[in-house]
Amino acid sequence: MYSHPHYLLSEHLRGVEQLSSLFxxxxxxxxxxxxxxxxVNRWIALFHDLGKSHAFFQQYIxxxxxxxGPAALKSHALLSAVLLAVFLKDQGxxxxxxxxxxxxVKRHHGNLDDWLEELKRMGEETKALLKRQVEAVDYSALAEQMALAGFGKEGNWTKETWLAWLDEFFTEARxxxxxxxxxxxxxxxxxPYVQVLFLFSLLIDADKSEAGIVQKQSWSFSKRKDVPVDLVLRYKQQQSWHQTALNQLRERAFQEVDRTPIDLSQHFYRLNLPTGMGKTLASLHxxxxxxxxxxxxxxxxxxxxxxxxxxxxxDQTANVLKEVFSVNGVEEDHQLWLAHHHLADIRYTTKQDDERYDVDYEAAKLLIEGxxxxxxVTTFVQLFETMFSNRNASLRKFHRLANSIILIDEVQAVPHRYWLAIRRLFAAMAEEIGCYFLFSSATDPKWFPEAVSLVDEQAYFQPLSRVTLYPHINEPMTIEEFARQMEWEEGKTYLFILNTIESAKAFYHALLEEGIDETEVIFLSTHIPPKERLRRIMAAKHGEYRIVVSTQLIEAGVDVDFDVVYRDLAPLDSIQQAAGRCNRHGRRKGEVHVVRxxxxxxxxxxYIYDAIRLDITQTLLKGKEKVDEGQFLQLITSYFETLAARMSNAESERLLKGMMTLYFDGEEAIDRIPVSHFRLIEGDGEKINVFIELDEEAADVFREYEEILRLGDRWERRKRFAALKSRFSQYVIAIPVKVDHRPPIVHGIGYVGRxxxxxxxxxxxxxxxKSEGLIW
Known part of the structure; x- marks a missing residue:
C-alpha cells in the first residue's frame, strides 16, 4: 500500500505526523x-492521505x-477528510x-475554498463515489500499515466502521x-482565520517536505541555527566610517535603538528615521x-x-546582510539567511556536520519557498500573500510566521485601502501566534498607534538641513514649458522624477531640444530591461551623468545622490521619498522642487495617483515658499493624519468580513469579498511580457530557453527554467497590451530579436x- 511511487503509505503518514508535530x-x-x-494537528497528519488506501488509487500510483477509471475515482483527499471529521467526533x-x-485535509492538494460551499457539495453522487472507494480498501493490509505507522490501536480500520462513518457524515451534513x-x-x-491558516500550513509544509526532501535525502529539520545577538555590533566595529556630523547622528540613533528596553508584552514597534540614517542595521540589531x-x-x-x-x-539589503555575515566570518549558509522572491535563484547551500553542500534542485525549491x-529577506508580495491568501503554495509557509519578528521596511508603500484589514490581522497574529512587528520608514504613516517608537524621532529630523523643498504648484506647466524654464547651475547634478513613462520620454526629448548635450543625460524607466537599467543606475551613482530623467522606479530605497531633484506632483510621502535621493550624505545644500x-x-x-492623496498634498503645500528638512516630520504627520480621516475603509471591511466567515474563494458580495481577491499591487491595465534581445548574452539566454521548451519531461523543463529564470528576467519588460506597436509572440512571450x-x-x-514606420 503506497502513498507515492515505491514509498509505503505507513512511512509517509508517520513522516508527516512527525514533521507537523515537530513544526x-x-x-x-x-x-x-x-x-x-x-x-487535532496529529490526527490531521495521520488522516490526510488515508484515502489513498483504496484500490483505485493504488492501481493509479x-x-x-x-x-x-475516471479521475475522481482515484482521488483521496475528500475521503480522508470525511473519515477524519467523523473520527474526531468520536474523540469528543x-x-x-x-x-x-x-x-x-480536503483542500491539502489545492487552494482553500469557502467552508460552507464545501458542505453544500456533499450530495448523493459524492456519497456513491466515496462508498465505492471505501469498498475497494484491503482492510487487513490497511491495519498492517497503520500498525507500522504506530497508529494500529488508535483507529478503527474496518469496512463496517468506515461505511458507518460515511453514512453518519452525510446524515450530519445538513x-x-x-x-x-x-x-x-x-x-x-x-x-479562526489564523487557526485555519496555521493548521493548513503545518499539514502542507510537512506533507511536501516529507515527500520532496525526507524521502529523497538525509535532512534534519530539527537542527536550527543560532545567529549571534552582537552580529551587527561586531560588523560596525570593523568599519572605519568618517566622523561626519551625519555619521555621528546615525551612531546616536543606533545607540538609542540599542538602549531601548524590551518588554515582550509589547508586540509592535516603529523606527521612523530620515533617509540615509542607517535604518537597515539599526532595525536588524x-x-x-x-x-x-x-x-x-x-x-x-x-x-x-x-x-x-x-x-x-x-538586492541592496541582501548585499548588506551578506557583508555583515562575511565580516563575522560566516560563509554563505542559507539555513542562516536567504533572500526569497519570485526571481530568486533556486540554490540552497548549507553547512552540516562541518561539511558544506548544495542540496538538489527539488529540495532547494522546497526549503527556500518554505x-x-x-x-x-523577502518582498511585500511574498509576505502579505502568505497572510491574505487561499493559495496552497503561498500558505505553506504561514506557520513559520508564528513567534517570528517581522520587519516591514518602507511601510508607507502598503496600500492604504488595506490598512484596517492588515492592522486587525496583525493584532490577531500577535495575540494568537506570538508575532512581533517592527515598522521602518522615513515617512511612517503611524497606522499602528500602539507601536512603541525606538527613537525620539524629532531629535533626528529637526537638526537636518540637507535639503529644502520648494513647491511650485500654483500653476500647471506643459513638458515643453518646464524644459524651457529650467536654469542650470555649473557643477551640480540633477534628477527629474516624472509620473509616466511617456511624460519622461517627452521631457528627455524637450531637454535635447533646449540644447542639453545627450552625453550628459541618462534615461530610466521600466521599459528598459533590468540588466541595462541597473547599469544606468550604477553609472548615475558613480557620477557618470550630470542629469538623470526617470520615472518613480528610482524613488524609494535606491542609493543615488543628486544636488537638485525635481519631482512631478505626487502624494507627499512619494515627494519625501524623492527628497531622499538629494544630498543624502549632507555634503552640501540640496534642493527639491515640486512641479505640476x-x-x-x-x-x-x-493618471497614477488617487485624487484624495493629491488633494491633501496640494492643500498642505499650498502657499508655502519652502519647507526645510527639519519640518518634514511635522508635514508628513499632518498628511497621514488627514489621509486616515478621509480615506475609505470599505475594501478592508469587506475583506475582513470574508476572512471572518472563512470565505476563501468565491464571488464578491455587497458585504464581503473572498480572501482570494486580495491584491497588494493594483494592476494598471493588462500587460504582456516582452523579451528584449539586447546583447549576445540575451541571444544565448533565449536559445537556452528554446532548448528547454523542447524537452519532453515537464519536470525537467521546470527545473531547467528555474535555473535560467534569474538571467532570463534581466531582459524582460512589461508593456501595456493596448500599445500601438506590439511585438510578435514567440513561445507565449513577446519577443524582440536582435x-x-x-x-x-x-x-x-x-x-x-508607437511605431515610427518603416522606410522602404
Missing amino acids: LSEKSVRLAEPVLLDK QSPDTFQ VDEFWRLLAFLV SLRRFIMSWNRRNESLA FALRLREKIEQQQGVKPRIIYSLPFLSVI WHSELI LTDNRRLYAS DSLNDFYDETLGYRT
Whole structure:
C-alpha cells in the first residue's frame, strides 16, 4: 500500500505526523488549548492521505499510464477528510474544530475554498463515489500499515466502521451547514482565520517536505541555527566610517535603538528615521536583541523576516546582510539567511556536520519557498500573500510566521485601502501566534498607534538641513514649458522624477531640444530591461551623468545622490521619498522642487495617483515658499493624519468580513469579498511580457530557453527554467497590451530579436510603444 511511487503509505503518514508535530513544537501559540491543538494537528497528519488506501488509487500510483477509471475515482483527499471529521467526533472534538480539520485535509492538494460551499457539495453522487472507494480498501493490509505507522490501536480500520462513518457524515451534513451559517453570522474574530491558516500550513509544509526532501535525502529539520545577538555590533566595529556630523547622528540613533528596553508584552514597534540614517542595521540589531529575549523567556527561537516593497531594495539589503555575515566570518549558509522572491535563484547551500553542500534542485525549491532559514529577506508580495491568501503554495509557509519578528521596511508603500484589514490581522497574529512587528520608514504613516517608537524621532529630523523643498504648484506647466524654464547651475547634478513613462520620454526629448548635450543625460524607466537599467543606475551613482530623467522606479530605497531633484506632483510621502535621493550624505545644500505637469487635458499625476492623496498634498503645500528638512516630520504627520480621516475603509471591511466567515474563494458580495481577491499591487491595465534581445548574452539566454521548451519531461523543463529564470528576467519588460506597436509572440512571450531590435527598441528610451514606420 503506497502513498507515492515505491514509498509505503505507513512511512509517509508517520513522516508527516512527525514533521507537523515537530513544526508545532517549535512554536508557542495561543490558538487553542495545547492538548486539543496537538491532538487535532496529529490526527490531521495521520488522516490526510488515508484515502489513498483504496484500490483505485493504488492501481493509479503503481501504474499511472494504465489506469482506466475516471479521475475522481482515484482521488483521496475528500475521503480522508470525511473519515477524519467523523473520527474526531468520536474523540469528543466539537463541530468547529472538526470542520476546520475537514477543510484542511480536503483542500491539502489545492487552494482553500469557502467552508460552507464545501458542505453544500456533499450530495448523493459524492456519497456513491466515496462508498465505492471505501469498498475497494484491503482492510487487513490497511491495519498492517497503520500498525507500522504506530497508529494500529488508535483507529478503527474496518469496512463496517468506515461505511458507518460515511453514512453518519452525510446524515450530519445538513446540520453542519446550519452550524456554519449560524457561526458566520455570529463570529467577529480573526482568530479562526489564523487557526485555519496555521493548521493548513503545518499539514502542507510537512506533507511536501516529507515527500520532496525526507524521502529523497538525509535532512534534519530539527537542527536550527543560532545567529549571534552582537552580529551587527561586531560588523560596525570593523568599519572605519568618517566622523561626519551625519555619521555621528546615525551612531546616536543606533545607540538609542540599542538602549531601548524590551518588554515582550509589547508586540509592535516603529523606527521612523530620515533617509540615509542607517535604518537597515539599526532595525536588524533590534530584531536580534528581541530574538534573544524571546528565546530566553519563552523558549522558542523566532525567525526574523525582513520585508521590503521592491526587488531593487531587496538586492541592496541582501548585499548588506551578506557583508555583515562575511565580516563575522560566516560563509554563505542559507539555513542562516536567504533572500526569497519570485526571481530568486533556486540554490540552497548549507553547512552540516562541518561539511558544506548544495542540496538538489527539488529540495532547494522546497526549503527556500518554505522559508527554512533563520533570517529571511523577502518582498511585500511574498509576505502579505502568505497572510491574505487561499493559495496552497503561498500558505505553506504561514506557520513559520508564528513567534517570528517581522520587519516591514518602507511601510508607507502598503496600500492604504488595506490598512484596517492588515492592522486587525496583525493584532490577531500577535495575540494568537506570538508575532512581533517592527515598522521602518522615513515617512511612517503611524497606522499602528500602539507601536512603541525606538527613537525620539524629532531629535533626528529637526537638526537636518540637507535639503529644502520648494513647491511650485500654483500653476500647471506643459513638458515643453518646464524644459524651457529650467536654469542650470555649473557643477551640480540633477534628477527629474516624472509620473509616466511617456511624460519622461517627452521631457528627455524637450531637454535635447533646449540644447542639453545627450552625453550628459541618462534615461530610466521600466521599459528598459533590468540588466541595462541597473547599469544606468550604477553609472548615475558613480557620477557618470550630470542629469538623470526617470520615472518613480528610482524613488524609494535606491542609493543615488543628486544636488537638485525635481519631482512631478505626487502624494507627499512619494515627494519625501524623492527628497531622499538629494544630498543624502549632507555634503552640501540640496534642493527639491515640486512641479505640476500637464498634457493640456489633465495632470500627469492624475493618471497614477488617487485624487484624495493629491488633494491633501496640494492643500498642505499650498502657499508655502519652502519647507526645510527639519519640518518634514511635522508635514508628513499632518498628511497621514488627514489621509486616515478621509480615506475609505470599505475594501478592508469587506475583506475582513470574508476572512471572518472563512470565505476563501468565491464571488464578491455587497458585504464581503473572498480572501482570494486580495491584491497588494493594483494592476494598471493588462500587460504582456516582452523579451528584449539586447546583447549576445540575451541571444544565448533565449536559445537556452528554446532548448528547454523542447524537452519532453515537464519536470525537467521546470527545473531547467528555474535555473535560467534569474538571467532570463534581466531582459524582460512589461508593456501595456493596448500599445500601438506590439511585438510578435514567440513561445507565449513577446519577443524582440536582435534583427528587429531597432524596430521595437530605442537604445536610449527603451521600448518603442508607437511605431515610427518603416522606410522602404
